[in-house]
Amino acid sequence: MMRYEELIQNFSWEETRKHYEGNPDGEFNMAIEICDKWADDPKRIAIHWEDESGNEEVWTYKELKEKTNQMANALNAWGVKKGDRVAGLLGKDMELIITIIATMKVGGTYVPLFTAFGPDAIMHRTSDSGVSLLLTNKEQKSKLDELNTSFDTFLIDDLTKDGQTFWEFVDSFSNEYEVEKIHGDDPAIIQYTSGTTGLPKGAIVKHKGVYSLFPYFRYGLHVEEDDVFFGGADLGWAYGLVACTIGPLSLGAEVVLYHGPFNPEKVFQLLEKYQVTSFAYAPTAYRMMMATGIDRIKQYNLKVRKFSSAGEPLDGEVVKFFKEHFGREIYDHYGATETGMIVNNYNILDMEIKPGSMGLPIPGYTIELIDNQGIPVKKGETGQIALDTSDGKTAFGGYWENPKKLQEKMINNWFLTGDLAKQDEDGYFWFQGRADDVISSAGYRIGPTEVEATLNEHAAVLESAVVGKPDKAKGEIVKAFVLLNENYEPTEELEEELSLYVRNKLSKHQYPREIEFVEEFPKTQSGKTQRFLLKKREQEQLR
Numbered sequence: 001m002m003r004y005e006e007l008i009q010n011f012s013w014e015e016t017r018k019h020y021e022g023n024p025d026g027e028f029n030m031a032i033e034i035c036d037k038w039a040d041d042p043k044r045i046a047i048h049w050e051d052e053s054g055n056e057e058v059w060t061y062k063e064l065k066e067k068t069n070q071m072a073n074a075l076n077a078w079g080v081k082k083g084d085r086v087a088g089l090l091g092k093d094m095e096l097i098i099t100i101i102a103t104m105k106v107g108g109t110y111v112p113l114f115t116a117f118g119p120d121a122i123m124h125r126t127s128d129s130g131v132s133l134l135l136t137n138k139e140q141k142s143k144l145d146e147l148n149t150s151f152d153t154f155l156i157d158d159l160t161k162d163g164q165t166f167w168e169f170v171d172s173f174s175n176e177y178e179v180e181k182i183h184g185d186d187p188a189i190i191q192y193t194s195g196t197t198g199l200p201k202g203a204i205v206k207h208k209g210v211y212s213l214f215p216y217f218r219y220g221l222h223v224e225e226d227d228v229f230f231g232g233a234d235l236g237w238a239y240g241l242v243a244c245t246i247g248p249l250s251l252g253a254e255v256v257l258y259h260g261p262f263n264p265e266k267v268f269q270l271l272e273k274y275q276v277t278s279f280a281y282a283p284t285a286y287r288m289m290m291a292t293g294i295d296r297i298k299q300y301n302l303k304v305r306k307f308s309s310a311g312e313p314l315d316g317e318v319v320k321f322f323k324e325h326f327g328r329e330i331y332d333h334y335g336a337t338e339t340g341m342i343v344n345n346y347n348i349l350d351m352e353i354k355p356g357s358m359g360l361p362i363p364g365y366t367i368e369l370i371d372n373q374g375i376p377v378k379k380g381e382t383g384q385i386a387l388d389t390s391d392g393k394t395a396f397g398g399y400w401e402n403p404k405k406l407q408e409k410m411i412n413n414w415f416l417t418g419d420l421a422k423q424d425e426d427g428y429f430w431f432q433g434r435a436d437d438v439i440s441s442a443g444y445r446i447g448p449t450e451v452e453a454t455l456n457e458h459a460a461v462l463e464s465a466v467v468g469k470p471d472k473a474k475g476e477i478v479k480a481f482v483l484l485n486e487n488y489e490p491t492e493e494l495e496e497e498l499s500l501y502v503r504n505k506l507s508k509h510q511y512p513r514e515i516e517f518v519e520e521f522p523k524t525q526s527g528k529t530q531r532f533l534l535k536k537r538e539q540e541q542l543r
Helices: 004-010 013-017 030-034 061-078 094-105 119-129 138-144 166-171 214-220 238-250 264-273 283-291 316-326 403-408 448-456 492-505 531-541
Strands: 045-051 056-060 085-088 109-112 131-136 152-155 187-192 202-206 228-231 254-259 278-281 306-309 330-336 340-344 367-370 383-388 396-399 414-423 429-434 439-441 444-446 461-471 475-484 514-517
Touching (some): 030 094, 030 238, 056 061, 061 094, 085 094, 085 119, 094 109, 094 131, 109 119, 119 138, 138 152, 214 238, 214 330, 214 340, 228 238, 238 254, 238 278, 254 264, 264 283, 283 306, 283 316, 316 330, 330 414, 340 383, 367 414, 396 403, 429 531, 439 461, 439 475, 444 448, 448 475, 448 492, 492 514
Parallel strands (some): 045 254, 085 109, 085 131, 109 187, 131 152, 228 278, 278 306, 306 330, 475 514
Antiparallel strands (some): 045 056, 187 202, 202 396, 330 340, 367 383, 383 414, 439 444, 461 475
16 A cells, blocks of 8 residues: 555646546636536435435435536526525535535535524624525524524525425426536635634635645545545534535545434444445544444444544544454544645555544645744644645635735745644654643643643543643643543542643643533534633633
8 A cells, every 4th residue: 555655756736637627727616526527427326315314315416416407597596696605504404415516506605504503603604704695494594583684595494485395496497507617716615714712704615625625535535436425524614514525526426414413323323324434523423432332333234444533633542442343543634624634644545543643744735833933843843733825726715805814824825724733753743732722831832632632541531621820930830621421520539630640641741730620611613622711711710
């Protein structure tokens, strides 16, 4: 099997172009690349859809092309034209998938929304992007009933003004459509960031994003045409929409979409039922799957040969468990809304997996760890993960109507992710935390993630978050907030045991001098712990 060095040396953007119908530097419509180009084979399956009630649908690429053509005509009839923004506030509904692709076909821009958003979050995104049409259902629409909205609303579970259901309305249009001519640099998606600090910003994904992200789809996930791909992330977030849906479709694979809440038992059932070969989910899901117990897991006949994870650091115990019982480690991937997945463990390689490591930089791009002056740091030193944007290859098209915010994230040609990492002697990256999460204690710069990873290995700990607490003598001390597993009680003895555990396993300067047991953590809508709120609380208590 190929080595990483060969992967880097052999990669060619010119070769990558051959996988696409359009010209990334000219006419290029994402809808053609993820749908129409695969529709000539009437038997090629695009999507297996299922909901928690057991309803099932199988969609071929041909059917997907025809239905999205009808929806494109329907959008035009609704008044949606090239350049307009269309938002979707739904779960993994086929009506949503159809509308996303159709929006691209008419030359519009799709704005993803998460169903857990409240009215303020929805209104900020729809107002900031200037949405003209929102696709949703009655339950979600009720969040906006008391508000003045400037966009039209199309409900998938209600009748149109002419008394038609959603599908009756769509089916009343022709299944022939001439896809709008779009430039590869035009916006296909406006994906709003999680907003851990300040209001969320609309990160533009270009139409040529499927070309720009090919190295991740092909090498990180290692999507192949004969794959059955199942990704658990919600379509309201970049990883669920772009990595787990658009990516596999762009390479002609089959995608499993499950419309229902996460349940480890149900996941195993779906993996077996659809003979899934490639599976991607967040670390929390993998931990819950592991907790099901190997005896229960062994009852399933699984064909998965590629496991991927993203969203937060993956602890070593889970990786080891999957290696031992499934014969394959989970390959951890790192990225950001703006950059895509740029540091990865590559499923296309039989590479050494170092549990807890983000992996190695992606082919086709220049990724460095830099200091505050934009100078790469030495190996072993902590620096901010940065992407060189000078070649114009990236999928990121800046922030929607907010060039000032983009400039704040740039040093020369480097786009700053805001994440810190170290690089070991083999070139592997190790996540150290957010740039604004670094703890300065007695002259040491301490990344919280490493401390959290060690704490999480203790049997008593379900989850932890580490921040710097202001201290007169040291500047800051390491403080840990800990959520305990069932059957463990918060005691002074356990607090001392956990501090000693980290000190013995990690170092004498990184262990938490103070531990607070909590019932929950403040989190973003996408499930990321907001350390800055915990730190802010510590700072306010000293005033």
